Amino acid sequence: MNTLIEHLAEACSTHRVREKWLVAPSLRVGHQWLDQVALAGTPVVNARVLTVRSLALQVIGARLAKEGLAVASPAARRLAVAAAWQDVMRDDGYLGKARRTPGLLALAEATILDLKLAGVGPTGIKTGDFEQRLKAHELTALLGAYQAELDRRGLIDNADAARLATAELAGNGAAGREIVLLRPGDIRLTAVEQALLDAVAGENAVTLAVDEPGGDDSGTDLPVRFVHAAGEANEVRGVLRSCLGEELALDTVEVLYTASEPYVSLIYETAQRVFEPDASLDLGIPVTFAGGVPARLSRPGRLLAAWHEWIHDGFPQSGLLRMLQAGLLRSPADDEGHAVATAGLARTLRRTGIGFGRDRYRQCLQEHIDSIERPGSHLQSARALAGFVKTLISVSPEPSASAAVAVTAAKALLVDHARVADTLDGLAVQRLGQELDAMTEALDGGTADPPGFDVWQWLEELPERITIGGSGPRPGYLHAAPLRGGGHSGRTNTFVLGLDDGRFPSAGRQDPLLLDVERRQVATSLRTSDVELHEQLEQFDRLLAGLRGRLTLSFSSRNIDDDRETFAGPVLLAAWRRVSGERDGDHAALMKQLDPAISFAPRDADRCLDSGEWWLYQAAREPRVENLPELAEAAFDHLARGAVAGAARASDAFTVYDGLVDEPGPELDPCTPRGPVMSATSGLQAIGKCPLAYFYARVLKIELPQDLDVNPDEWLDAMQFGTLLHEVLFRFVERLITDDTWPPEPERDLPVMAAIVESLADDARRRNPPPNEDAYRRRRRRLDRSAEIFVNEQARRAGPGRPVYLEASIGLPTEQRGTDIDAPDPVEVALPGGSTIRARARIDRIDRVDDGGTHKHPTFVIYDYKSSSKTEPYDPPDLFDQGRLVQHVLYMAVAGAVLADRFGPDTVVDGFRFMFPGVRTHGREVAFGRDVIEPGLEVIRTLCTLPATGVFLATDDPDDCRYCSYRAACQAVQRDLRELCEASKRKIDNPANTALKPFVELRRDG
């Protein structure tokens, strides 16, 4: 029992039945004191805990009711400050020229309250006390305007409450002879509060003695242990491991932290999560938090933050998807009243091309519903999603909405849509709801926004600022409290976390609105930054003096985010010097004496919090466990399998772990009727680039989830832009064919092209709204320029040929208007050696070039438009880029077959041209003659051998990985893709890997 509790017990004993008012820094702390008295055996009768504020309200309660006054909520105070600032500050003033931000208003509110609690009113500020007389005038006016605003609203603040109560007591005499006022000797009071306590009980006030640092009975000499940890997370683990290893009952332990963040979150999350693989063993560790935990740790708090971001990012589809996937939204009901799983809604949402924009949801979801042909679960889910989104959108205003609308909408979001899965969620809805109600009341139904008040920023900060679930110490629970205001539980094991030099004591910061030098002039009772700093140290000493039992002081000696050393703070160093007797000891001397840092791997088997820590302990312990890998593999099947795969991949042999399918069926062989139909880019060239990527895409059919994130700087991704450009070129060439005006003439046709671009860009814009006008203009400029280049270059290069087929679809459904060579079935292409493949192609343009009479037979040239800004990949020195480029060969072969059917066996496909209308490539063409067909078909035959024989090795060139969709899959195996490619190279170079011979041919012959 410490001195304060002893004296409190004595007072309770002396004044056993008289009414006692115990003044405490908080109701929770006061009750902890009384609990300790009662637990020590002294009856506690007729005692009430009061804070200065609640005491004042107790005294003036009747007057407030009579005069229709109320205590201002934090929301109302903030609005009153905003109104006062707006009222008195001028843009050319001293303080007035500062930009009005929510942070500035928070500072102003704190300064005003400081002044009022120090007993300083508008007349108490003298211009002579300030170097800047204008500033003094402004502060005087601000104080007066704030008070006037409170009066107008019929409100009082805490300073007013204390002042009114003091006046009330002066008028009516002390609270009463019967009441004994008990006040601890070290309670911190402002001038106004001090006056109230002096007035309240006259001679019946009892000051309770407290432990003085260095005093005879103080806890200064209590056993102290000093520890350090690798990061704050391990400081927290260190506490829990001590409880386990030293068999400390949780309700004998109090953890004090110097900073709410990150310690509250870390204590909460570590205590919640015991890493047992068996969920039934996952009991968690019960903890009470004196200050509660931030609402952002709850689902409703996270929903409020995500909703705010969703609205301010322009309602992106990806934002709604994230809310659904994180389980933040309550499941809606289907037509029959059954809850629809949010995972199903998320899947359906992925299939809709909403992109972003509040107004697009309804239309796109309806289009999606209309596109579903058959009734069934998909249709049901789409309808449920549409209904759900409709209600969510109805409570989601635009960012320009008024403060009153935004706050009402936020409340509706929490009440109607927030998922409540546990007690914390329930508390969050309640507490956040109270704050929102208080703001609604403070806004008083106004349609115009309060000047200087940013409601969206206020909403954004709410989940972080509001804490929930605060509780006093409870039996069976570990108790966590902030250092300032903690240490009152009377528990015998105290851990203080966060005593590094960056955290405690926190640097005293001057109030920028009322500097220290001005504060000293205005009133001696106004607190200054150096007094704040001094008090932090003094309070820490008092805290230690008041503790009993065992004390552990802890600091983080490493920042694990950036692997930087951090250092013990001055109070820990001073305490260590005192305890160790090393009066001049420095940080290095301290570190020499301390045990190694607490880390993720415990040092003792009996301190492991879960099985994961136990394995880490075994991995790090001395002496080493020689056969640990084998033991781990015996315990965990997947590790054993992973070890076998790892060894195989590390070897030079080509194995099933490297992409070898040891029994490939005919369905993998493109040369069999059951085999895959081959296209150029996603089939043959994909194999040539990386057989493993082809395996993922075409054999396992793994598709990357569609990326729904909107790039704020880009309208249309590369593929969408390419499609739009193709459409523009198609329309233009089609128009000239129809009008029989090919080749183009710039003077005549540039306006035609411009009109086509305008119309198609408008359509694209409707389908995919740009994130902003700048992004649209950038893309549009590129489109305009490319279209212009196309017209000019086609005019310049005009020869005897003219386009006859546009977007010919062979082996594919017809697109655009179709051509008379379109065929839904694939075409057979004969390969050297007698085999055939079935192939398909969509050909941008086929020109007939024999009209001039130089060709005896029907003769054609194929064009393929490329929006790429580089021509090199389409013009490789080896013609086929080691199998990565066979489009020219395949298209000539496929077109040759269908054109021969149409025009007779003498038909000739004489060439193939890649055409680049881009700004950088400026209409360049890369041309190939028909002489590439024969060697090209040989390359295609080799490519087809790879899937047919089950060879799906990763590429040996990291350049192939640059834009690959499967990077994440490969990186799960080998973080550095260059090493993965190196391993492929080794396997290719090993002559024993005969299965890789075709791949070797491609890469070596190229």
Ligand code: SF4
């Ligand atoms: S990341 Fe590289 S190795 Fe992996 S599949 Fe893609 S291209 Fe192949």
